[in-house]
Each structure stands twice: as C-alpha cells, then as structure tokens.
Amino acid sequence: MLKQTKILTKRYDLDESWTLQTYEKTGGYKQARRAMRMTREDIVAEMKAANLRGRGGAGFPMGVKWSFMPPKGDKPHYLAINADEGEPGTFKDRTIMEKDPHSVVEGCIIGCRGIGANAAYIYVRDELHLSKARLWDAIHEARKKGYLGAKPFGVDYPVDVFVHTGAGAYICGEETSLLNSLEGRRGEPRLKPPFPAQYGAFGMPTTVNNLESIAAAVPILEMGGDNFSQLSDLHHMRDGGSRLFGVSGHVNNPGTWECAVGLTLRELIYDLGGGVKGGELLGVIPGGSSTPILRPDEKVHAPNEDDPMHKWHGQSVLDVPMGVDTLRNCGTMLGTCCATVLSDQACPVLAMHNLMRFYRHESCGQCTPCREGSGWIERILDRIVAGEAEIEELDRLHEIAGNIMGNTICAFGEGTAMPALGFLKKFRKEFEDFVRTKGKSSTGRLTIAASSDHRAA
Amino acid sequence: MAFSLTPERQETLQDILSRYPNKMAATIPLLHLCQEQNGWVSDEVVDYVATTLELPTAHVFGVVTFYTLFFTHPMGKHHVWVCRTLSCALNGADEILERCKDKLGIDIGETTEDGQVSLHTAECLASCGTAPMMQIDKEYHENLTLDQVDVLLDRLRS
Ligand SMILES: Cc1cc2nc3c(=O)[nH]c(=O)nc-3n(C[C@H](O)[C@H](O)[C@H](O)COP(=O)(O)O)c2cc1C
Ligand code: SF4
Ligand code: FES
Numbered sequence: 001m002l003k004q005t006k007i008l009t010k011r012y013d014l015d016e017s018w019t020l021q022t023y024e025k026t027g028g029y030k031q032a033r034r035a036m037r038m039t040r041e042d043i044v045a046e047m048k049a050a051n052l053r054g055r056g057g058a059g060f061p062m063g064v065k066w067s068f069m070p071p072k073g074d075k076p077h078y079l080a081i082n083a084d085e086g087e088p089g090t091f092k093d094r095t096i097m098e099k100d101p102h103s104v105v106e107g108c109i110i111g112c113r114g115i116g117a118n119a120a121y122i123y124v125r126d127e128l129h130l131s132k133a134r135l136w137d138a139i140h141e142a143r144k145k146g147y148l149g150a151k152p153f154g155v156d157y158p159v160d161v162f163v164h165t166g167a168g169a170y171i172c173g174e175e176t177s178l179l180n181s182l183e184g185r186r187g188e189p190r191l192k193p194p195f196p197a198q199y200g201a202f203g204m205p206t207t208v209n210n211l212e213s214i215a216a217a218v219p220i221l222e223m224g225g226d227n228f229s230q231l232s233d234l235h236h237m238r239d240g241g242s243r244l245f246g247v248s249g250h251v252n253n254p255g256t257w258e259c260a261v262g263l264t265l266r267e268l269i270y271d272l273g274g275g276v277k278g279g280e281l282l283g284v285i286p287g288g289s290s291t292p293i294l295r296p297d298e299k300v301h302a303p304n305e306d307d308p309m310h311k312w313h314g315q316s317v318l319d320v321p322m323g324v325d326t327l328r329n330c331g332t333m334l335g336t337c338c339a340t341v342l343s344d345q346a347c348p349v350l351a352m353h354n355l356m357r358f359y360r361h362e363s364c365g366q367c368t369p370c371r372e373g374s375g376w377i378e379r380i381l382d383r384i385v386a387g388e389a390e391i392e393e394l395d396r397l398h399e400i401a402g403n404i405m406g407n408t409i410c411a412f413g414e415g416t417a418m419p420a421l422g423f424l425k426k427f428r429k430e431f432e433d434f435v436r437t438k439g440k441s442s443t444g445r446l447t448i449a450a451s452s453d454h455r456a457a
Numbered sequence: 458m459a460f461s462l463t464p465e466r467q468e469t470l471q472d473i474l475s476r477y478p479n480k481m482a483a484t485i486p487l488l489h490l491c492q493e494q495n496g497w498v499s500d501e502v503v504d505y506v507a508t509t510l511e512l513p514t515a516h517v518f519g520v521v522t523f524y525t526l527f528f529t530h531p532m533g534k535h536h537v538w539v540c541r542t543l544s545c546a547l548n549g550a551d552e553i554l555e556r557c558k559d560k561l562g563i564d565i566g567e568t569t570e571d572g573q574v575s576l577h578t579a580e581c582l583a584s585c586g587t588a589p590m591m592q593i594d595k596e597y598h599e600n601l602t603l604d605q606v607d608v609l610l611d612r613l614r615s
Contacts, residue, residue, distance in 0.1 A: 340547075
C-alpha cells in the first residue's frame, strides 16, 4: 500500500540539512546519547523487534546479525558500513550521505554500542565525492562536540568513525571483499566461513551493515523497535519499517522516495514513478541488476491456503507488496529496492547484453565458473547482437549460467547467473526471434527518446 | 626520480595512519593521495608506498592493478567518465558517449593530444534517477543533454 513516510528522510528538505545545527534542532543525537547508557542486549532487542531486513540486498535481519557478535573480550570489535552503492540501478544511500550525514554518524554510535565496537569504518565508493565530504564534515562536527572520541556524551566508552574509500570496483560491495579492501588488499571476496562476526576486519569480530540500515537505527530507538516494525504492511512477515524506494529507466518521474514496506511495484512505477515512458511496460528489474526481471503478465501462483503468498494468488506480481520474502516467492529478489523499468520500445536482448558486459567487467576473477562464465556469456551475446549466432547458442547460455550457480566463492556468481536466466526464460521468444532474424525482429535500441527532448521539466 | 609527498600531504598521511590498527590499511588512501599529486601511479609511487607502509612492492602493485581508478600510465589533466550501465543506457548513454568521442576526437581509454582530457566509460555511478550522466573529475553532471555535453567539454579545454 502506498504509504509515504518521513522518518529517514525527515530532514531532506530542510535548509543545510547536513549540518549539525539542523540535525540537533530536529532531535538529532538524542538516541546516541541514550544508547551510550543502554546495555548491548537492550539495543539489540530493539533492533530485533524492528524487523529491519538489511537494506544492502540480502535482507538479513539486522538485530539478529548484531546478536552474532561475540561478547566483548580482549579483541577489538569493528563496525563496517557498506556505502559502496554499486549495484546497477541503485541510488539511495547517496541521498542519505548527501542530505543527512549526521544520521549515519549517530547510527554508527548506536551500532558500535550495540555490537561492542569502538570504531566504525564507512566504506564509501570513491566516486561519491560529495557524500564523502559531507560524512567527514559530520564526523568532525560530532567529534568537536564530544559525541565521538574518548568519552562520547560523557560515557567512558570510546567511539570513533572514519570514512574509507575504495578505488572503483563493484565487487567491493560484497562484504568480505569490502573487508579486504578496508585492510589495504585487493578486493577479492573471502571464503565463508569464517563469517565476519568471527573473523572480519583485521581478523577481528566485525558487523557489516548497509548505510541505510545503520541510519535506520536512529528512528528505531526513537520510536521503539516494535512501532517501527508496525509501519510495514509486512510486519507479520517480519519485514518491518519504512525504507527508501527508487525507480529509474523508462519512467516519467524517476527518483527515490521513503515509504512504508508494503509498497507494490505498480505503485512505485505508476504512482511515484509517473508511469512508463514511451510505451507499455516490458519488464521491471525490482532491486538492482542482480535481481531477475519480472514481466507484467506474471501472476502469483499460490493455490494452497497455507502458503504465505495465498493472499495474492492469481494477482499480478506488480500488485504484491515489495518485501524480502514476498519477492523471493515471486522468483526474484527485493535486492536494493531500487527498480529499473524497461518500456516495450526497448529490446530485452540488448538490455541483457548491457548487464552481462557489466558482470564480465566486474568479476574479480578468483573462481573459474564466474570469470570464464561471465566472459562466455558476454561473447555469445556479442555474437547474437551482431546477428552471427545460432539458435543452439541460447541453450549454451542457459548451461553456462547454470554452471555458475552454487559454484563460486561469493554471491556475485548468482548475481550474474540469476538475471541471465531470468532474461532468457522470460523473453525466450524475443531471443529466438532475434537470433532467427539476425536482429530484425528487435526494436534495435535501448534508448527510447532522443536525449534532448525528454527532460524539459 | 624518487617520489615523495608534499609536506601538506605528508600531514594528511599522518592523519590517515592514525585511523587504522596497522599500516597496510593505509594502502588505498595513500595511493589516492599520491595519484592526486602525480596524476598516475608510477613505479616510483609504488616504491614510495611500499617503503612508507613497510609492505612488499608486489603487494602494492597487486592492489594498484586490482582497482580501476588507479592509473598505471600518465593520464590527461581532466577525466571524463561516461556511465554506460543499464539505467543510463536506457536514457541515451550511447549518444552521450559518441558525442564525447566526436568532440574530443579520441576513443574510450585515450587522452587528447594536448594532454588535457582522458575519456573513460564508467559502470553505474549511483545516479540512475538522473540518467544519463557523466562524471568530470570530482563532479557529477546529471540529466545530460547533448548540448550540455558540448558546453562541459568546451569548458574543460578552454
Ligand atoms: C557482488 C555484491 C555486491 C554488493 N554490493 C553492495 C553494496 O554496494 N552495498 C551494500 O550495502 N551491500 C552490498 N552487497 C551486500 C553485502 O555483501 C552485505 O550483505 C550487506 O552490506 C550487509 O548489510 P545489510 O545486512 O545491512 O544489508 C553486495 C553483495 C554482493 C554479493
Ligand atoms: S564469484 Fe566471481 S566475483 Fe565472487 S569471488 Fe568468485 S570470481 Fe570473484
Ligand atoms: S546506470 Fe548510470 S548511474 Fe546508474
């Protein structure tokens, strides 16, 4: 249900929303002050009650993740915040860093306290220069006030926050790769186990959270975890709160909005996104390029009354509330909750080609199925697009993508294979026609409007 | 000639080192600092970083070659990055890229003869809602039109 909220975004429209002055005038740092005097267990309990499903893509419950951190011994603990924001189609964390960086710093204080850490590293992709500057300014302002440092808010429990950057590698968004990059290494993912909670940054217990996840820790304490969770239509499925939704591609009004969890893709595309630009809806990639595309004519199939999806049986997938479990049950993923829309004036073969080029380019190369597989997929698509491929090669694509699944160190492999299989299965006819007619069946384009005439507003 | 940081950047380096429990963690920030000064990561820069952080040269070199934003060759004074990933492609990234190539008279990965501008493609720069877009040095230019591309590139070379 379309329920726009102003919780994470409450300062977005204020003057100089990024300054300490504005932040404190609007209630800022009260929760960090409180958290410094709460026990770890109480903080974790609030996060669990909030049912916040990680906003970075995998959707793991944040409170549960925090509870995996061992009790404080002699080993330092670390908090690592993931602001790599590299998943194609995703542009939400950037808005928080630019418009409300203090909420990230305050979230880090709460997070450090909640997991027994004394330092947080915010890993921001290097290209986001304004984001980095705003975060550093916020850190310096907070430090000056004594909110960070040896005794935050007068409590004898040091907390420090730093910004760390990568140098251009999508894979550094994967949490173990991020940790290697933080340590000054090549950003190659690590085999799990051990998990970061046992062996993370610098070999120490570490929690990795997405930037939006950590910023939400502030309103969670402010409202109380359960109240936060109840904002959501999917509270009963333990998918709570409000979050940032984005939409881009072929829509009339691309952007990000904060809404209660439970918004549908139809509402995101038509009510917020202003509808499909230049044609009818061909398909929508729900949450970043690693999530398989959905077609508007797909229906939920859950005839069994015990099925959690039964409520939506027979309805279009566009009318299912966007949640971690609901979208998984639709055969895709919620991912980063930033959708990419394709109009039917665009060609699905070219769209897949564009994305598979991305994955081939970004594979770190450690695992043969991922490194070679992403290369083969791209080369076959090159041939298809050039009109040189045979129809059997479509089956080869299936086979190669299938061989990546489950055979790699990190989830990048699935993130490549699943969307590939999605395109191939859902647009089989278009792919076959494309190959047979050497591309003549296709609209032949991705861009549907001349670049100068569609953004007069 | 051996490389070394300017005194001002030496200070920044001290600040960087103070953030981490060991020296290795300063590898990427220090490489950024050196590249900012030198324009690219030369063998001398690699040696300098390795010596300063007490790391094997091979480690530093391995890091440099992993990340696309470290350059192992001299580059133009300015960098133009055109995003070509899906949301931008759906909104005209190809045309933007073609216009850049035409206007600069170079291909992707090349530098103009006067050494002013290097042209690159970029993968999704988290600006999809304002596609098509490109980054010039540290700045984002969003909702681009071809006319704007002309103006921006002219400004770079004037
Ligand atoms: C290839 C790959 C790229 C990823 N990129 C990001 C990213 O840019 N930002 C992010 O927050 N999480 C990203 N993730 C997910 C992280 O590994 C991790 O699950 C997340 O940061 C945990 O935070 P959360 O539980 O708060 O969502 C990526 C995962 C993979 C496999
Ligand atoms: S799956 Fe791909 S990206 Fe992940 S570790 Fe293996 S080669 Fe690297
Ligand atoms: S696709 Fe270009 S900024 Fe995301």
